[in-house]
Amino acid sequence: MDEKATGAATLKALRVRRGLSLADTARVLISISQRLGRPGGSLPTVAGLQRSVARWESTRPSLPDAHHQLLLAHLYGRTPAGTIALGVGSDFAELLDALAHLGESATRLTELRSMLVRTATDHGGGMLALLSTNVQAGLSAALADPSLADDEVVPALSAVVSDVNAQVGSLPFVRLQLLLAPALEACRRLTADAVPDALLPRLRGVSVAAHTLAGRLAFETRDDVASRALYTVATREAGLLPDPWQRATVHMSHALTTLYSTQGLDRARTLADAAVRDACGGGSVVVRARAHALRAEIAARAGEQRQAQAALGLARYDLECDHGGDPAASSFSPGHLRGFEGVCELYVGDAARAHDRFVKAAGAMVAPREQLQRAITATDQALARIRMGDPRSAADLLHECVLGMATTGGRVPSIRLRRARRELRPWRREHWAVDLDDHLMDVLGS
Template sequence: MTAHDRRVGAATLKRLRLSRGWSLADTARALIDAASRLGQPLGTSVASVQRSVARWESSTAPILPGERYQLLLAHIYACGPTGQHSLGHGSDFAELLDALTYLGESEHRLHELRTLLVRTATDAGGGLLALLGPTTQQPMTAAFADPSRIDEGLLAGIRAVIGDVNGQVGSIPFVRLQLLLAPVVESCRRLLAGAAPEPLLPELRSIAAQAYTLAGRLAFETRDDGAAHALYTAATTTAGRAGDPWRRAVVHMSHALVTLYSTPGIDAARTLVDAAVRDARTGTSIAVRARAHALQAEIAARAGAEQHAQAALSLAWYDMDGDRDGDPSPGSFSPTYLRGFDGLCELYVGDPAIAHDAFARSAQALTTPRERVQRTIVTTDQALARIRLGDPHAAAELLHACIDGASSTGGRVTAIRLRRARHELRPWRTENFVADLDDHLIDTFGA
């Protein structure tokens, strides 16, 4: 972090304060009031806090606010004059995070602050308005009244909200994410039902398909299969009208995974995966194509079709090793995720020892909050591999960690995988280590 960066951060904090019409003393009083509301009184004078604010804004030697003050600043700048939370692009809260970035705060700490304030917004009943920045809220209202007023700025704002919600998977329970996303889904429906400008329709349809797909996944995770099916149907139709076939392939893959865990057998999921592969092969995203082939390999492995599974997996690695510069969906899949599919294929039709090592490598690389759900799933599969290697004690230890991971998000897939792994431990059901695991499951999930 350079001296210039720190000065930019300090200037941003000062600009934020002045935009509220606050003096240094006013800001100090706001921080003290926020601390009292949060049950964390500062126990210091206005003058003392005022000196801290001045040091943060110093034009010569600014300092980064401590974590306690960062939390208080986040709370006061996340609320607008009316008390409504505003966390999206262009909000004071977003500017505060920029300022802290320039002053040298870590990305991990900023993610924690954002997650905490999203939780606060959902506690208070906030939804779309919490994540739509102030520069997007007014155009949204205008577009509802007159769809011809939809513009690229509004679409970018809606896409940012979907990205925010998706980025909180693994950090925020799924039921809270539903609360945040539901108004976005309804907004997309209303905008598509109107006479949107023709040049913007492909982009609007692409955004709507993303919203419907994510909402379908959230509905499934919260055990509302009827709503999930309806949302995936809408996503498939909308993505099919958006242009490039890879967008519909993404919908098919998400729908296939949901179907795999909510429908007996694998035939329905296989149909969706095969459709995803067809769309992905004619689309422009190599990453999506790799993921589609990986899912095809998993389905084949679950069916015991070893040769088909290995062929599909080879295609997935061929795609992943290709030139992905300019890929329209670069973050949709990665070698780390693909290693998990390596493990799955070995688990079902290969060597459990190889599967175990593949799962271990994949889980170790899945480190971000967004990857927490996937890490729990992969670790559960790693436990299955240990059971098949004749080491149930070690498997149970892994499953204890998986229970803790699953409890933080309430994910349905992780719960299903945990139950299946516990089922594999039946031969040792009279052992104390299995009884301890059952107690942990009951304490966490109630059954």
């Protein structure tokens, strides 16, 4: 069976399992469309939509368009009983698989999933929406008696943490904290009790990821005390794992939040150095590259050009190595490295070269998860334009950054934006600078 035939068969199986005829499916989709607020005059007829459903399931199937994908997502994103279920093994997960077979892009499927996660949080849903029914039951049993934890519990908790992490930039950070909190508590309770020995290392790895993400979210919501405490737990848990690359990732995340929540570079530098030590002794070359890049940025911020360039050279070397089997292969890329190169050029190099690096870095950040980093890069790009003697063009770019931050939120881009605006003070009486101030006040209240 070819890819499209597999997708069509999966769509048909989903419909039949719900006991829906073609006409029933059409009526349900029209009802969902009305509930979502589509104008009544633009709704299809039952007969017309029924033909569309049949085409999606035919021997020469077509891919549902974006609007119909959203309607199908709302249909299969709930169980027949009406509860939201988006996790592995759910009908919604099968729908995404079917759409992938029919030719839909991974980016579009990620966006579709984000829309449904947003819907879950809009209606007060939380972690349970990200778990299948069977896993919910297994997790409940494990929390009551950790010795009953089975092989499904750990990957399910890991999937929740990954799901929440994937929504950074798409959902407000407070919502993400609410989504993550039950998984965080489950990790705490299970690692503290007598889970089966075979599960403990994997469970501890999930706990490290959950506490690191929670530390980042606390930082974004300006709770620096809670953030430091969460990073402390993550560091301790990671220290109990056999490979130190995961502790390196904790140090890097902690270093970045420290860079923006404390005065001076000393504490951030200490954490970055610890990350390099752990990464060099660990099994992930990609994490090692990222650690060297972070050390380069901190050196550049301190005005240490030679040290920054040396660290960037090490990062480039590591990225050029073979990453087959790397446990964190997707965590750092040439596009991310260009962003670090731009920051180093901005502080201890040439503003024009920094600008070029930022343009290339932003162009590589297309995934929904990367929109927050794209906003940060754009603010740095504007700063480079100011130093190149083009303040008005910088202000135009900062307008785009304001719009991006209104969508994504984030403490770091907000700090970077205010810094770039301060560098525009010599032109504060220009009408385009006044327009930017008005925009900042309207959107961000600052």
